[in-house]
Amino acid sequence: MMVDPTLAEMGKNLNEAMKILEDGRKASDPDADRRQFSRSSIPGPLQGDGQDVASILQLVQNLMHEDEGEDKPSHRMQNVGEQGHMALLGHSLAAYISVLDRERLRKLITRIASDTTLWLCRLFRYESGSAYYHEDDREGLLKVCRLVINTRYEDYSTEGYTVLNSRQPVIYQSATCRPGLGQHLCSQLGLPLSSLCTVPCNTMFGSQHQMDIALLDKLIREDVETGKLPLLLIANAGTPGAGHTDKLGRLKELCEQYGMWLHIEGVNLATLALGEVSSPVTAATRSDSMTLTLGPWLGLPAVPAVTLYRHEDPALSLAAGLTSSQPVEKLRALPLWLSLQYLGHDGIVEKIRHAVELSQQLLEKLKTLASIKTSVEDELNSPVVVFRFSQETSAESSGGSVEGYFAGEREVLDSLNRWLCERLAQLVPASGVDIVELEDEGTCVRFTPLMTAAALGTQRCDVDLLVERLTELVPVLNCTLRLRLDFREEVYRHSALSYIEDLSWPGLGAVRYEPRIEELNDSKRQLEVEKINSELLVKLGDLDADLIFSTGLEFGPEKDCIFIGMATEDLDVAELVDTIAALGRDIEENGRLLENMTEVVRKGIQEAELQLQKDNQDKLMEEGVLRQIPLVGSVLNWFSPFQSTVKGRTFNLAAGSLDSTEPIYSMKAQTGGLASPETPTSSAKRLPGQRLFRREGAGGSDSHSETSSVGQAEDLSRERFPQPTTPNPPSPVPDEAVSVAPENPETPQVPAEPEPTQENGEVGTQEGEEEERRPEGQEAPVEETGR
Numbered sequence: 001m002m003v004d005p006t007l008a009e010m011g012k013n014l015n016e017a018m019k020i021l022e023d024g025r026k027a028s029d030p031d032a033d034r035r036q037f038s039r040s041s042i043p044g045p046l047q048g049d050g051q052d053v054a055s056i057l058q059l060v061q062n063l064m065h066e067d068e069g070e071d072k073p074s075h076r077m078q079n080v081g082e083q084g085h086m087a088l089l090g091h092s093l094a095a096y097i098s099v100l101d102r103e104r105l106r107k108l109i110t111r112i113a114s115d116t117t118l119w120l121c122r123l124f125r126y127e128s129g130s131a132y133y134h135e136d137d138r139e140g141l142l143k144v145c146r147l148v149i150n151t152r153y154e155d156y157s158t159e160g161y162t163v164l165n166s167r168q169p170v171i172y173q174s175a176t177c178r179p180g181l182g183q184h185l186c187s188q189l190g191l192p193l194s195s196l197c198t199v200p201c202n203t204m205f206g207s208q209h210q211m212d213i214a215l216l217d218k219l220i221r222e223d224v225e226t227g228k229l230p231l232l233l234i235a236n237a238g239t240p241g242a243g244h245t246d247k248l249g250r251l252k253e254l255c256e257q258y259g260m261w262l263h264i265e266g267v268n269l270a271t272l273a274l275g276e277v278s279s280p281v282t283a284a285t286r287s288d289s290m291t292l293t294l295g296p297w298l299g300l301p302a303v304p305a306v307t308l309y310r311h312e313d314p315a316l317s318l319a320a321g322l323t324s325s326q327p328v329e330k331l332r333a334l335p336l337w338l339s340l341q342y343l344g345h346d347g348i349v350e351k352i353r354h355a356v357e358l359s360q361q362l363l364e365k366l367k368t369l370a371s372i373k374t375s376v377e378d379e380l381n382s383p384v385v386v387f388r389f390s391q392e393t394s395a396e397s398s399g400g401s402v403e404g405y406f407a408g409e410r411e412v413l414d415s416l417n418r419w420l421c422e423r424l425a426q427l428v429p430a431s432g433v434d435i436v437e438l439e440d441e442g443t444c445v446r447f448t449p450l451m452t453a454a455a456l457g458t459q460r461c462d463v464d465l466l467v468e469r470l471t472e473l474v475p476v477l478n479c480t481l482r483l484r485l486d487f488r489e490e491v492y493r494h495s496a497l498s499y500i501e502d503l504s505w506p507g508l509g510a511v512r513y514e515p516r517i518e519e520l521n522d523s524k525r526q527l528e529v530e531k532i533n534s535e536l537l538v539k540l541g542d543l544d545a546d547l548i549f550s551t552g553l554e555f556g557p558e559k560d561c562i563f564i565g566m567a568t569e570d571l572d573v574a575e576l577v578d579t580i581a582a583l584g585r586d587i588e589e590n591g592r593l594l595e596n597m598t599e600v601v602r603k604g605i606q607e608a609e610l611q612l613q614k615d616n617q618d619k620l621m622e623e624g625v626l627r628q629i630p631l632v633g634s635v636l637n638w639f640s641p642f643q644s645t646v647k648g649r650t651f652n653l654a655a656g657s658l659d660s661t662e663p664i665y666s667m668k669a670q671t672g673g674l675a676s677p678e679t680p681t682s683s684a685k686r687l688p689g690q691r692l693f694r695r696e697g698a699g700g701s702d703s704h705s706e707t708s709s710v711g712q713a714e715d716l717s718r719e720r721f722p723q724p725t726t727p728n729p730p731s732p733v734p735d736e737a738v739s740v741a742p743e744n745p746e747t748p749q750v751p752a753e754p755e756p757t758q759e760n761g762e763v764g765t766q767e768g769e770e771e772e773r774r775p776e777g778q779e780a781p782v783e784e785t786g787r
Contacts, residue, residue: 083339090335093338094335134307137265142189144307170195171195172197172219176209176240176242182234209241213254220254233261237284238269243448252287264290269284271352363382363385374386413442420473428466496585508566510563511562511580
């Protein structure tokens, strides 16, 4: 068989390129790519000799992984299999084919376009259809709108937008359509927003995600009576949120009645390829056009979306842009042409059926879980599963909205379901679950394997793991929702704590410690509150507990608060709140001590100096002048010892007071030493491995589940954080203050004796007398003057 050498080389180069790009860091040197990227990331002039293919591909790989570091988790990339390689090869082939001579190019693109269109029409049961391939999935609908305008306004091609003034066109869409779709159409078509009519969904009968057909009929009749022209209706075969399908058969009859164009889009159109199709989706084959997104359905990267349509006038299709006279634009179908041939009919059907079976598997398992509510249109064939956490005691109204047993439960449930979806996405990334906001149900978790399974490689075991993790998370959600009220009541019991009402926080709640400072102005008080709560958050984070303490959401409205995360059944809420209050009070008192210590020490030293001067004068008067002479005083003291009545002084740093040393000497004489001050200790001891804030008698394992942001809370005595025995505990002294500190670690206070003068030469007489009275084996106390 004859082989084009260029095609063979292209396939070889593509395989080598994919190996380079898909490989991670080099096993021999993990930092080689990072070092090379650091050299190549700085843009500079083009090299004169150029670079080889391997170097350029290596640079591309470095750019792809530039944000990945040792401390950052790796992001899960799409599973690009062999069919993905075929789609990527199609883009390379399109560039190569475009350089062929015009005749060969025309024959080739005609064959590619006709084959792809025929396969898609047969696969999705859309007879006698044409296809338009486009990168933006909204582009096909935009071209269809131009086709309908050219069809309904005969002079549009010559007169332009002036012909629209005679009868204003109206485009109808469901309230559950993609956000911004109608505005995009009006912007690109140059139509006013008054040409867009949004039809509400059912409120009394049927699904609340389906278009209200009776109301649509009424709106169309009103527009016709006012001289407007109903142009096009956009319906859903699988709404973007809940995956529900409009009543397409009834809508088609209504469009035929008023001469409107019916366009259908949605993920449920993929089920048309299956042998067994539900009747609501089967009616999509009678529509005038529909958009298919084959890339996500089949896991094909970089393949275009396809809009199938029926129209008999090729000239109008060309004027609308649905067909092109440029051969190169028709090569958009080449990646899809290659991928469809590689997968085959059976491969395509198998991928779609596998995704639908995953949805059914999850739906069956969710029925057995308490506190989990599902929102599924067709339990037998729906490829989209939407579910949410709803506490068992919550009542559900006929409209599907939640009416809670306390104010704001809807917002709280939304935050908990948001947390639930984030946790499930982290724990089971192959599931592809995401968050969806529905008008009636609120925040829900959505499982759409048709859009994610092919890319992520989701299997049945992933669904089993998803249900297992969900089963473990539901009790945590129930406990947290129930204990929120207890937490709020406990916070109200403490005057120093303020409860912060933040319904968007998925956890126990938020609290702020309010310092008892009345004399500060608002700005200083705000700084003090911020400082205390910041230190309190750090101390709480250092505790041996399974709770998560944080500053809350990044862009949350509340600041300078402490947010407590999810809770478990055995959490002692009273213990938790008491601990927060005790720690905050301790931080506040220590802060006040630091602020007042400088002034306290300065005043105490001044008082000590005055007292020492007075004691020196009293000693001089008692001993007399002769004892102050060095030689005479020594002889006199030998023959006639003198006992002074002047006592020493000690400066208490904690109390900021000047005390006598007499109690110290009397205690030392009685006991032979000084006992160190007692420090309060906790009378209740925790067992090894126990965690804080667990109620007594609570069961459960010490190890917490990996599925929860909290573990199992354990018991801790209230005496874990004792109150200080003195109002002002010792703290560091500023540099400008002179401290009087004991050298002996067993001596809490330092005696301060009057300084002996040298006027009479009797230096050290008093010290000698003190030594005579001191018991044997006892060291002399260290004396300081405080100067």
